[in-house]
Amino acid sequence: xxxxxxxxxxxxxxxxxxxxxxxxxxxxxxxxxxxxxxxxxxxxxxxxxxxxxxxxxxxxxxxxxxxxxxxxxxxxxxxxxxxxxxxxxxxxxxxxxxxxxxxxxxxxxxxxxxxxxxxxxxxxxxxxxxxxxxxxxxxxxxxxxxxxxxxxxxxxxxxxxxxxxxxxxxxxxxxxxxxxxxxxxxxxxxxxxxxxxxxxxxxxxxxxxxxxxxxxxxxxxxxxxxxxxxxxxxxxxxxxxxxxxxxxxxxxxxxxxxxxxxxxxxxxxxxxxxxxxxxxxxxxxxxxxxxxxxxxxxxxxxxxxxxxxxxxxxxxxxxxxxxxxxxxxxxxxxxxxxxxxxxxxxxxxxxxxxxxxxxxxxxxxxxxxxxxxxxxxxxxxxxxxxxxxxxxxxxxxxxxxxxxxxxxxxxxxxxxxxxxxxxxxxxxxxxxxxxxxxxxxxxxxxxxxxxxxxxxxxxxxx
Numbered sequence: 174x175x176x177x178x179x180x181x182x183x184x185x186x187x188x189x190x191x192x193x194x195x196x197x198x199x200x201x202x203x204x205x206x207x208x209x210x211x212x213x214x215x216x217x218x219x220x221x222x223x224x225x226x227x228x229x230x231x232x233x234x235x236x237x238x239x240x241x242x243x244x245x246x247x248x249x250x251x252x253x254x255x256x257x258x259x260x261x262x263x264x265x266x267x268x269x270x271x272x273x274x275x276x277x278x279x280x281x282x283x284x285x286x287x288x289x290x291x292x293x294x295x296x297x298x299x300x301x302x303x304x305x306x307x308x309x310x311x312x313x314x315x316x317x318x319x320x321x322x323x324x325x326x327x328x329x330x331x332x333x334x335x336x337x338x339x340x341x342x343x344x345x346x347x348x349x350x351x352x353x354x355x356x357x358x359x360x361x362x363x364x365x366x367x368x369x370x371x372x373x374x375x376x377x378x379x380x381x382x383x384x385x386x387x388x389x390x391x392x393x394x395x396x397x398x399x400x401x402x403x404x405x406x407x408x409x410x411x412x413x414x415x416x417x418x419x420x421x422x423x424x425x426x427x428x429x430x431x432x433x434x435x436x437x438x439x440x441x442x443x444x445x446x447x448x449x450x451x452x453x454x455x456x457x458x459x460x461x462x463x464x465x466x467x468x469x470x471x472x473x474x475x476x477x478x479x480x481x482x483x484x485x486x487x488x489x490x491x492x493x494x495x496x497x498x499x500x501x502x503x504x505x506x507x508x509x510x511x512x513x514x515x516x517x518x519x520x521x522x523x524x525x526x527x528x529x530x531x532x533x534x535x536x537x538x539x540x541x542x543x544x545x546x547x548x549x550x551x552x553x554x555x556x557x558x559x560x561x562x563x564x565x566x567x568x569x570x571x572x573x574x575x576x577x578x579x580x581x582x583x584x585x586x587x588x589x590x591x592x593x594x595x596x597x598x599x600x601x602x603x604x605x606x607x608x609x610x611x612x613x614x615x616x617x618x619x620x621x622x623x624x625x626x627x628x629x630x631x632x633x634x635x
Contacts, residue, residue, distance in 0.1 A: 176210055176211070176212065179212045179213070179214070180210060180212050182214075183212050183214060183614060183615040184615055187421055187422075188421060188444050189419050189421040189422035189443070189444050190422055191422055191424060192422055192423065192424040192436050192437065192438050192509075193208065193210060193424065195422070195438055195441060196208070196438070196505070199478075199480070201481075201503070201504055201505075202503045202504075203503060203505050204371075204374065204503060204505065204506060206367075206370070206371035206372075207436060207505050207506075207509070207511060209426070210424060210426060211426040211427055211428055211434075212425065212426065212427070212615065212618075213427035213618065214614060214618075215427070215618055215621045215622060215625060216621065217612070217614055219607075219608065219609030219610060219611050219612075220609050220610045220612065220620075220621070220624055221608060221609045222602045222603075222605055222607075222608060222609050222610065223608075224393075224395070224624065225392075225393040225395060225396055225540070225599065225602050226393065226540060226541065226599075226602060226603055227540070228540060230540075231535070231538070231540035233631055234627070234631070235263075235264040235265065235266070235538070237630055237631050237633070238517065238627055238630040238631060239263045239264060239266060239354075239517070240266060240354040240355060241353070241354070241355040241358065241630060241633075242353065242355075242358075242431075242516065242517050242630070243344065243351045243352070243353045243358065243361055243364045243365070243431075243515075244261070244263065244351060244352060244353070244517070244518055244519070244534075245349050245350070245351050245515070245518070245519045245530070245532060246259065246261035246268065246270055246280075246350050246351060246352045247259040247261065247270060247298070247349075247350050248348055248349060248350065248382055248548075248562060249278075249345065249348050249349075249350060249378070250348070250381060250382065250559060250561070250562050251298055251350075251382075251562055252270060252271070252272045252278065252298070252350070253272070253559075254272065254300065255272055255273060255274045255275075255276065255315065256271070256272065256274075256300045256301050256302055256315060257271075257272050257298070257299070257300045258270060258271045258272070258293065258298060258299060258300065258301065259297075259298040259350075260283060260293045260294065260295050260296060260297050260298070261295075261296075261352060262283075262295035262296060263534055263535070264535055264537070264538050265538060266354060267282070267283035267284070267291060267295060268280045268281065268282065268283055268341045268352045268354070269281045269282070269283040269292055269293060269304070270343065270350060270352065271304070271315055272315075273315040273316055274315055275316075278343050278345065278350060279315075279316070279317065279340060279343060280340060280341035280342070280343045280352045281304070281313075281317050281338040281339065281340055281341070282338065282339045282340075282341065285306040285308065285309075285311060286311070286319075286336055286338065287306060287308070287309055287311045288308065288309070290306050290307065290308040290309075292304055292305070292306060292307070296565075302315075303315070303320060304317070304338065309323060310323050311323070313337075313338050317337045317338035317340060318337055319331075319336040319337060340356075341353060341354050342354075342355070342356060342358050344360070344361030344362075345361075346361060346362070346365060346368075346369055347369070347372070347375075347377030347378050348377055348378035348379075348380060349377070349530075364431055365431070365432065365515065366428075366429065366432065367428055367429075367432065368432055368513055368515070368521070371513075372513075372521075372523045374501065374502070374506065375506065375523040377523060377550070379497075379552060379553045380528065380550035380551060380552060380553060381550065381551060381553050381559055381560045381561075381562060382548050382549070382550060382562035382563050383549045383550070383551040383560070383563055383579075384547075384548065384549040384563050384566075384577070384579055384580060385546070385547075385548050385549075385562070385563045385564065385565040385566065386546065386547045386548075386565070386566055386568065386574065386577055386580070387544055387545070387546050387565050387566065387567045387568065388544070388545045388546075388547070388568045388570075388572075388574070388588075388592060389536065389542070389543075389544060389567070389568065389569050389570050390542065390543045390544070390545055390570060390592055390595050390596075391541060391542060391570055391595065391596040391599060392541065392542070392543055392595040392596060392598060392599035393535075393540050393541060393543060393599060394518070394533050394534055394535045394543040395533075395623060395624075395627075396543075396595060396598055396599060396602075397533045397543045397545050397595060398514075398517075398518070398520070398531075398533040398623065399619075399620045399623065400591055400592075400594060400595060400598075401512075401520060401531060401591065402433075402435065402512075402514055402520070402619040402620060402623075403423075403425075403435065403613075403616050403617050403619060403620065404418070404420045404423040404435060404437055404616070405420065405613060405616040405617060406594075407420040407443075408420050408443065408445060410590050410591065410594060411587055411590055411591075413587075414587065415442065415443035415445055415446050416442055416443075416446055416450050416454065416455065417439055417440055417441070417442060417450075417455050417479075418437060418438075418439060418441070418442075418443065418510075419437070419438065419441040419442065419443050419444070420443050420445075421443065421444060422437075422438070422441065423435050423436065423437040423616070424436040424437070425615060425616060425618050425619060427618060427619075427622055430516065430622070430625075430626040430629065431515060431516040431626065432513065432514065432515060432516070433513070433514045433618075433619045433622055434511060434512060434513050434514065435510070435512050435619065436509065436510070436511050436512075437509065437510040437512075438480070438505075438509050438510075439480065439483065439508045439509055439510065439526070440455050440456075440478070440479040440480035440483060440508070441480075442455065452473055452477075452478060452479045452482075453473050453479075455479035455480075456473065456479045456482050456483055480504060480508065481504065483507075483508050483526075484504035484507040484508050487507055487508060487525065487526055488500070488502065488507055488525070491525060491552070495551055495552045495553075495554060496554035496555055496556065496557060497552035497553065497554055497555050498555055499525060499552070502525060505524075506523075506524060506525065507524065507525045507526060508524065508525075508526045509524060510522065510524060510527070511523060511524055514619055514623075516622075516623065516626050516627075517623070517626075517627070518532050518533050518534050519531065519532055519533075520532075520533075525552075527549075527584075528549065528550045528551065529547060529548060529549055529550065530546075530547075530548045530550060531545065531546065531547055531548075532544075532545075532546040532548075533545055533546075541599060545592065546565070547588070566578075570592075570596070573585060573589050574586070574588040574589050574592075575589065
């Protein structure tokens with residue numbers, strides 16, 4: 174069936190014009206990747222609630238999925254120099270990511286070959302000249318080769334054995350360092366496709382971590398991620414955003430088992446907004462999250478639309494704030510939300526307005542707790558040193574995003590609304606008499622894709 178027919182069938186009854194309809198009406202330059210639509214019907218069966226609560230299901234995820242998928246672990250700027258290292262943990266699994274003296278980034282299992290002690294605690298970073306166990310002092314060089322063993326005379330039985338540290342696969346794209354515990358994993362470039370092609374112009378390697386927030390949540394990691402992959406919840410959870418974001422007109426794309434997207438135009442009010450806002454009101458709404466950059470200069474000029482004003486002002490102000498030339502970016506690349514999901518744990522927002530990366534993973538081995546991480550990635554100055562990456566700020570479940578220094582309080586309130594739903598959902602799942610969740614076919618297709626891809630990993634080793 175042609176794509177146009179698929180879209181028509183899946184969105185029959187929709188009142189709002191599509192993102193593509195609006196872009197064609199504007200007639201302004203749009204990158205080819207954002208003129209693309211890739212809808213897909215993935216079925217309409219209920220999703221069993223036990224997938225969010227069952228310890229046995231969680232254990233299978235840990236054994237069969239988390240050990241065989243590419244996961245974003247850190248940014249290159251976290252480990253810029255030889256000896257710099259970063260620890261990435263997922264459940265019981267732990268990788269020590271190290272930049273060698275040759276500049277190559279390698280990943281090692283974070284466990285001493287003597288008695289198993291972790292070399293470094295989870296979610297830590299730093300620098301060393303050698304990999305050294307804190308328990309008995311066995312050492313390895315930065316390439317993972319065994320170095321010094323105290324009182325080596327007492328372990329003659331290691332002679333002739335390979336005591337190099339076991340490695341995990343490492344891949345780098347867009348300044349992001351990915352790891353995979355599966356030595357037979359597909360190449361990272363294939364796993365991420367078509368993201369590298371779609372986002373080539375964004376130059377994500379030339380970004381730095383301006384802000385890093387960690388938020389503890391009382392819900393399963395899947396529920397946490399699913400709360401952010403659809404715009405359907407906006408009409409109830411974020412009604413204040415409807416002024417400048419058309420929830421119903423959001424576009425949902427399925428590219429592969431591992432990659433999906435939603436695409437939402439800013440400066441387009443929802444059909445639920447009545448009375449209709451003025452162009453200046455739209456501009457004011459679209460500044461959420463970037464007010465500190467644009468100040469009070471976003472004033473309408475004759476003949477301009479709200480979307481043109483926002484892109485123009487944001488481009489000018491960000492160039493001044495970060496010392497980077499942004500003239501190559503179209504208005505869509507500046508302001509519209511192109512949110513790419515990467516299975517299992519990441520969501521990437523490449524646009525210059527609210528440029529973010531999310532990560533969702535379990536806290537320890539508890540299926541009812543998860544960690545949500547939010548990073549803001551700003552342009553590196555064209556001239557001058559790369560800013561150091563921000564230190565993570567940890568929030569407990571009861572802590573508000575509005576308390577984070579440097580984070581727009583209006584945006585912080587939005588994230589409080591999002592995360593405020595998740596304990597209630599997890600508790601409701603456990604209380605439910607109905608056995609599963611019922612999803613929308615088009616607007617919640619990315620939720621279904623996550624479960625279907627997960628099932629393929631779990632089924633592969635039955």
